[in-house]
Amino acid sequence: MTSPDRQQRIAALRDTIADIERKPALAEARVRVEAEYGRFPKFAGGLLQEIFTDDCRNTGASLGFALAQMHGLLTASRMAVVHLQLADEAQKLGLPYGPGLAHFGLDPGAMILVRPATMAELLWAAEEAIACRAVAGVVADIAGHQKLLDFTASRRLSLRAAEAGSSVFMLRYGMQRQSSAAQLRWHLLPTRSGHKQFDDRAPGPARWQVRLERGSLIRQHAEWVLGWTEHGFSTFAPRTGQQSRPATPFPRAVTGQLADRLSQAG
Amino acid sequence: MLSLGNWPTDYLKRADPTLAAPLALYEKIKGGLRIVALDSEASKAGITLGQSLVNARALVPALTAREINRPLLEAGFADFADWHSNTSPMVAVLDDVSSFGDLVLDITGVDHLFGGEPAMLHMALTRLRLLGYSVNGAIAPTIGAAWAVSHFLSSRVVAADGLIGLLDALPVSALRLNEQQVATLAQMGLKTIGQLRQRPRKPLQARFGLSLLTRLDQAYGIIEERMTPRLPVAEHHVERRFADPIALMDDVLACAHDLAIQLAYRLEADGKGAQAFHLFLYRVDHKVMSLSVNSARLTRDPHHIAQLFAHRAERLSGEYDAGFGIDMIRLAASSLDALDASQLGAFSADEGTEDLDQLNDRMASRLGTMAVLRTQMVASNMPERAARLVPTQAGKPDMASSRSFTRPVRLLPVPEYVAISAEVPDGLPALMIWRRQQYRLVKGAGPERLETEWWRFAERLELVPPPEPKEPEPGKEPDPPPYIPDLPLHEPDGKARDYYRVEDEDGRRFWVFRLGFYSGPTMPSWYLHGFFP
Structure with a gap:
């Protein structure tokens, strides 16, 4: 056995170990990304994504970001979106509103609103919905800290999603991060809207600032300011003013590998 | 027709065995406490209905008296009536005289399953008497005649040719008349139904109203009397009886699956599918539990139906109580419509809408129908009225309107x-x-x-x-x-x-x-x- 051969094998093994460490036994569901540098990537189905915002006040923005990603996942055979929300959190977070969805570019008839009474039922409904081949994605709106939604539960969901090929978006609120098996975790901040034609004072097209807290994408690019148009995302240069806000317990975005460790410890 | 004269006291005694034997129920009538229900020992001791409570207590010092609770008794009797649908699908409570105590079963075409009419009557009476109910029964061609016989004669089967002779000899109060009518008839000297029947009809109608003649004609079968069955009559149902009662939910669900397969064969033979399925569990102790599930589209797929029941059962796990066991299970299908056999495989369009409907059914059966919703657009400019949330099973969504006002998500x-x-x-x-x-x-x-x-x-x-x-x-x-x-x-x-x-x-x-x-x-x-x- 020659020495370069051995080195190649060791390198290959190291890669495998790195994969295993980054996503325990989820190598088959690695983030498949098609994007060029600077643009916001387009994710394929089968991912569990967590979208964290700091407060329940930002519900509009986080639903908007999830639906904007969902827009690219809807196809003729996968035409349904399932929205899950605990029945007693409707007044806190607001319910998805049909005419608003139509204005956003989504068929309101395609969205099924499920309002279970308990978290156990919500998780059951999420699993059932993921397994259905007509469902493009599941949006789970969870306001508070839920004990049942632990690493095991989210691991189950992510395995199901990887198997069935439909996406899960967990909309979470607050500074706290529960451990989870999500492939991607976003931290979302609302951002001033774009320019509205003919009216400077009116709110324009929606914009969000997202930062990847967990999961690694191409070249470790982890922060975008996104705008929403009918044709998809557009990206803008990040505003410097908002970065200095103490938004998360982490001073800056942690890399994917570190986030994995943190979540498993916590 | 089954008449349980002492139903209120029997029912209370069964529910609470510690109640002592001479039991009477009283009610406040016109300012006085009057006896309204008695058990057999109290009536043997000389207490009569309508007596005041004080008199009754003086007569029988050991009397146990309770105030009557009519809603409880009515609900108990309704359960009792439902349970009797294990003998005949058409069961009704006859509430003309009292809202509990009289039970009508339509046994047309059923009696041969129990070995003929006398054997069936015997079976129905003995199983109740064994449980401590005092019961009288009659099988007759008309509801009126059966009521009269069961209240005024011993239990028997009345044939159609003996009906007139039997009824003629009975007193007029056997016609389910009100007290005023009976009193007036007594003043006129008409004691038996036969005497009443001989009288010209027009003066009777002028004096007593149409109701007297209606009752008379109903008893003799000249006009038909309708009964209102308590449970809707299912066109298709399958059932299974158990020699020994079962209690575990898993057994019930396994049995439901078997029944669903049987039902699917029947529906397939008729080219039908159904949207609602009901599972009736007949408990040994006179209660019927029912589970209902709905399907968004017509189906007869036994696997899907069994799955819906399993999810529905999971939701009520706490409320499920088999009591002393379940001795019969019936699966009925309603909301039927034609469902042709569809081709699977090569040429079928593989679209996901069926999967989606089944997902909705499953979620609705476990979480409740009102927890799985879809938006329906309404032509209204009030924002909260413009979109209505309706259960997904309520029907297909209408197409979204093309109006595109700026609205929040x-x-x-x-x-x-x-x-x-x-x-x-x-x-x-x-x-x-x-x-x-x-x-x-x-x-x-x-x-x-x-x-x-x-x-x-x-x-x-x-x-x-x-x-x-x-x-x-x-x-x-x-x-x-x-x-x-x-x-x-x-x-x-x-x-x-x-x-x-x-x-x-x-x-x-x-x-x-x-x-x-x-x-x-x-x-x-x-x-x-x-x-x-």
Whole structure:
């Protein structure tokens, strides 16, 4: 056995170990990304994504970001979106509103609103919905800290999603991060809207600032300011003013590998 | 016809075995406490119905007296009646005289399953007597005759040819008449039904009303008497009886699956599918539990049906109580319609809508029908009315309208009160306080004025004042005044809403509205209604 051969094998093994460490036994569901540098990537189905915002006040923005990603996942055979929300959190977070969805570019008839009474039922409904081949994605709106939604539960969901090929978006609120098996975790901040034609004072097209807290994408690019148009995302240069806000317990975005460790410890 | 004369006391004794034997129930009638129900020992001791409680106590010092609880007894009897549907599908409570105690079973075409009419009557009576109910029964061609026989004679089967002779000898009160009618008949000297039947009909109708003749004709079968079955009669049902009662939910569900397969064969033979399925569990101790599931589309797929029942059962795990066991299970299908066999495989279009419907069924069966919803658009300009949430099983969604107003993606079910200040009264909002937090609003668009739908509030809209009545020209009739409905005048000022889209300095976008105008008599109030993406 020659020495370069051995080195190649060791390198290959190291890669495998790195994969295993980054996503325990989820190598088959690695983030498949098609994007060029600077643009916001387009994710394929089968991912569990967590979208964290700091407060329940930002519900509009986080639903908007999830639906904007969902827009690219809807196809003729996968035409349904399932929205899950605990029945007693409707007044806190607001319910998805049909005419608003139509204005956003989504068929309101395609969205099924499920309002279970308990978290156990919500998780059951999420699993059932993921397994259905007509469902493009599941949006789970969870306001508070839920004990049942632990690493095991989210691991189950992510395995199901990887198997069935439909996406899960967990909309979470607050500074706290529960451990989870999500492939991607976003931290979302609302951002001033774009320019509205003919009216400077009116709110324009929606914009969000997202930062990847967990999961690694191409070249470790982890922060975008996104705008929403009918044709998809557009990206803008990040505003410097908002970065200095103490938004998360982490001073800056942690890399994917570190986030994995943190979540498993916590 | 089964008549349980002592049902109230028997029922209470069965529910609470510690109740001592001479038991009477009393009720407050016209200021006095009067006995309204007795058990057999109390009546042997000489107590009669209608006696006052004090007299009865003096007669039998050991008497146990309870106040009657009619709703409880009615509910108990309804359960008892449902349970009897294990002998015949058509069971009704005859509530002409009392709301409990009389049970009618339509046994047409059923009796051969129990070895003939006498054997069936014997079976029905003995199984109740063994449980401690005093019961009298009769099988007769008409409901009226069966009631008369079961109340006034011993239990028997009455054949059609012996009906007239038997009824003629019975007293008139066997016709389910009210007390006044019976008293008047006694004054006239008419004691038996036979005497009454000989009389000319027209004077009787003039004196007693039509009800007497109706009862008479119903008893003799001249006109048909209808019964209202307690449970809807299912066109297709399959059932299984157990030699030994079962209790575990898993056993019940396994049996439901077997029954669903049987039902599927029957439905397939008829080319039918169903949308609602009901599982009736007959408990040994006279209760029926029912589980119902619905399907969004016609189906007869046994696997799907069994799965729905499994999910439905999971939801009631706490409430499930098999008592002393379940000795019969029936699976019935309703909302039937034609469902042709469909081809699977090569040429079938592989679309996911069926999967989606099945997913909705599963979620609705476990979470409840009102927990799985879909948006239905309504032609209305009030935002909360424009989209209605309906159960997904209620039908297909209608196509979305092409109107594309700027609307928020989330709406609060109830608008929340906010404090808003603006630079000038009718200008854009500048500062908002919501849930005790302050928002500095930097952008805003509006107002978009949405008027109330005055026709929904039973109000009258008056856009122009009605014309003054003109002086009639001499020699002509004055014009009639225009019709004005007697409704309050619609006041647009109080209820119109001005909606604004606003954005705060951090980029949160809200939909707020102002109720009322600054020019109105009261200060307007502001509410937050939705969130933009």
